[in-house]
Amino acid sequence: MPSKMIFINLPVADLDRSKRFYEAVGWKVNQDFTDGNAACIVVDDNICVMLLTYDFFTTFGTRPLGDTRGTVNGVYALALSSPHEVDSLVEAALQAGGTEELSPDRRAQEAEVGMYSRTFLDLDGHQWEPFHMAYPA
Structure with a gap:
């Protein structure tokens, strides 16, 4: 391990x-x-x-469960090796019944720093954010 x-x-x-x-x-x-x-x-x-x-x-724990469908309780960012891999994962999530969250403002900000991401919600509303970061050479 x-x-x-x-x-x-x-x-x-x-x-x-x-x-x-x-x-x-x-x-x-x-x-x-x-x-x-x-x-x-x-x-x-x-x-x-x-x-x-x-x-x-x-x-x-002792605290009540949060409502992941109505509120954001966490964002699970996952670094991937390419924009294509980001798109493939999100498309697979959508095909499996997930939904996509779109934020055009954030996309423009990310492009300035060489980042590409998309966001999907799973069937219970958990927010995933696969991304690719183009690091400077």
């Missing part, structure tokens, strides 16, 4: 539906860490998303 990994824990209304969504965007379910309460979605060797049923998610 790598020395550092990140696990993003997300509450979901329908675990099976959410697993299908994330598989459709090209990520894999790790069956070793998946059961009726949770599913481990492998983004890459160092990044996993833990999809947790609402009931199970509430066992991790």
Whole structure:
């Protein structure tokens, strides 16, 4: 196992539906860490998303769940290797039932610094922001 990994824990209304969504965007379910309460979605060797049923998610703390469909509770930015990879991921998310958030003002600001991003919401309203940054040579 790598020395550092990140696990993003997300509450979901329908675990099976959410697993299908994330598989459709090209990520894999790790069956070793998946059961009726949770599913481990492998983004890459160092990044996993833990999809947790609402009931199970509430066992991790005492505060109530936020409404991810009506408010932004977090933005999950994911650096990718090219604008094409950004577009491919977002298009796969849209095909799987996700929605795209558009911000023309931000796009213009990003272009000034050599960044390209798009934003999609998964089936539960969790906001993903795949991006590519063109670093100066």
